[in-house]
Amino acid sequence: MKKRLLAILLLPALAVAGLLATSNPAPLPAASDSARRLAGGPLPVARLPLELTDRSRPTDANGDFPGAPARQLEGHLWYPTEGGPYPLLIYSHGFTSNHRNGAYLAEHLASHGFVVAAVNHPLTHWGAPGGPRVADVVNQPGDVSFLIDHLVARSDDAGDVLAATIDDERIGALGVSLGGLTATLAGFHPTLGDPRIDAVLSIAGPSSFFTPRFFAGDETAFLMLAGRDDVLVPWEANARPIPAKVPGGELVTLAQGSHTGFAGGTAWLRWMDNPDALGCWAVKRNIDEGEEADWGELLGTAAQGIDLSARVELCTVDPLPPAMNVLHQQALTKLVARAFFERSLAVLPATRAAAERFLGETLPAELPELSYATAPGALAQKP
Numbered sequence: 001m002k003k004r005l006l007a008i009l010l011l012p013a014l015a016v017a018g019l020l021a022t023s024n025p026a027p028l029p030a031a032s033d034s035a036r037r038l039a040g041g042p043l044p045v046a047r048l049p050l051e052l053t054d055r056s057r058p059t060d061a062n063g064d065f066p067g068a069p070a071r072q073l074e075g076h077l078w079y080p081t082e083g084g085p086y087p088l089l090i091y092s093h094g095f096t097s098n099h100r101n102g103a104y105l106a107e108h109l110a111s112h113g114f115v116v117a118a119v120n121h122p123l124t125h126w127g128a129p130g131g132p133r134v135a136d137v138v139n140q141p142g143d144v145s146f147l148i149d150h151l152v153a154r155s156d157d158a159g160d161v162l163a164a165t166i167d168d169e170r171i172g173a174l175g176v177s178l179g180g181l182t183a184t185l186a187g188f189h190p191t192l193g194d195p196r197i198d199a200v201l202s203i204a205g206p207s208s209f210f211t212p213r214f215f216a217g218d219e220t221a222f223l224m225l226a227g228r229d230d231v232l233v234p235w236e237a238n239a240r241p242i243p244a245k246v247p248g249g250e251l252v253t254l255a256q257g258s259h260t261g262f263a264g265g266t267a268w269l270r271w272m273d274n275p276d277a278l279g280c281w282a283v284k285r286n287i288d289e290g291e292e293a294d295w296g297e298l299l300g301t302a303a304q305g306i307d308l309s310a311r312v313e314l315c316t317v318d319p320l321p322p323a324m325n326v327l328h329q330q331a332l333t334k335l336v337a338r339a340f341f342e343r344s345l346a347v348l349p350a351t352r353a354a355a356e357r358f359l360g361e362t363l364p365a366e367l368p369e370l371s372y373a374t375a376p377g378a379l380a381q382k383p
Contacts, residue, residue, distance in 0.1 A: 023271040025328035032366045033358060037338065038331055041111030043080035048161070050075045050119055054146045057139065059122045063130030073143055075099040075119030077151070078110040079165055087170035087345040088151060090144045090186070091118040092179030096132045096282045097263055098125045101176065104264040108334045114341060115166050117147050124178055132286045137178055138298040141186040144173055145194045170345040172199040174337065176262045177233060180205020180224075187220045190304055199344035201337055203262050204230055207245075208237040208312050209296060214305025215246040221344040223250040225336050227257025227324070231276045231317040232283060238312065243375045250374045252336050252359075258323040262333055266326055274323040280315035287314075324369065332370055335363060 028035040054071040061067035076099065080086060089109060091102040099118035106116035121143055122128065123136035148171060155166035173183035180202035185192050187200035199221040207224065215222070226239035235253065242251045260266050260279030269275040300306040342355035364372045 065130030085167035092175030094177030174201035
């Protein structure tokens with residue numbers, strides 16, 4: 001009787017263990033450059049809480065939230081505790097997400113010599129007062145600039161724990177989904193942008209409403225990383241045009257890559273055929289089509305490179321196609337992010353050259369589920 005009871009009690013645990021084992025992706029080829037570069041870096045990393053108040057800008061009223069005279073930015077900073085100064089990267093989360101979904105990227109990048117900050121944007125994270133609101137994305141480039149100001153000032157303060165940690169001549173922005181749009185606006189927008197940003201990585205960020213005029217005349221490095229089977233921000237309208245639309249622009253595509261799979265907190269969804277099923281549910285239940293219909297006009301004008309007629313249907317694919325394993329997708333994201341920012345921001349020419357070869361040649365050769373594209377001669381144009 002005891003043996004039978006023990007067997008019954010063990011069955012759920014064994015089932016979970018089996019599910020986790022079968023849902024883990026195969027490791028990268030052991031002798032590959034990709035496997036070597038995926039390993040954590042040599043630098044020890046510390047995580048510092050950030051609780052900041054930007055009193056120069058208010059938080060808008062939202063639903064039953066009456067608004068506030070300042071913007072509260074809470075999150076974390078990941079930084080190497082030895083050496084420096086290092087490039088600064090500002091990560092922005094997606095709609096209904098939060099800053100912790102970028103932790104897997106921040107920890108990896110910090111161990112390889114980057115300082116990475118991520119905060120919850122006041123009105124687009126999951127717990128936003130009044131509910132997440134897409135339209136507040138127009139205020140998020142200001143959050144990025146505020147973070148840069150704050151962190152550079154701390155690095156300049158000899159008495160601060162971050163003293164001499166940041167090189168303010170090497171700054172990048174990245175983000176997932178609405179965070180990718182935030183990074184793009186921060187890097188390129190003529191009035192919302194920050195000229196200190198040298199490189200932008202948009203991970204599945206909306207871009208269909210940007211015309212070539214939006215990117216013209218700007219030498220900021222730009223790479224779009226996108227899933228071919230993204231059903232929230234469709235690849236065909238948002239990612240495919242990037243090499244032709246952005247001077248020097250680059251596109252890395254993950255075959256069977258989903259949208260939701262880029263967010264770190266979705267690692268537990270690796271047993272799902274396609275995590276975008278949950279992503280669509282979370283986003284659609286938080287978008288009021290009546291209130292959000294005209295928010296695109298807040299981005300700017302046609303003269304600034306904004307196509308207000310561009311419309312992309314959200315979550316219209318049914319049934320959803322099978323998607324890439326979430327953990328594998330996030331491993332590839334680490335590889336792309338590190339290579340892109342090393343190529344764009346590293347001090348040593350040899351480090352830049354090695355990252356460029358890996359990103360454009362070695363990585364797609366070793367991993368056929370990933371492809372790389374850029375306009376002819378684009379790399380020669382990069383600073």
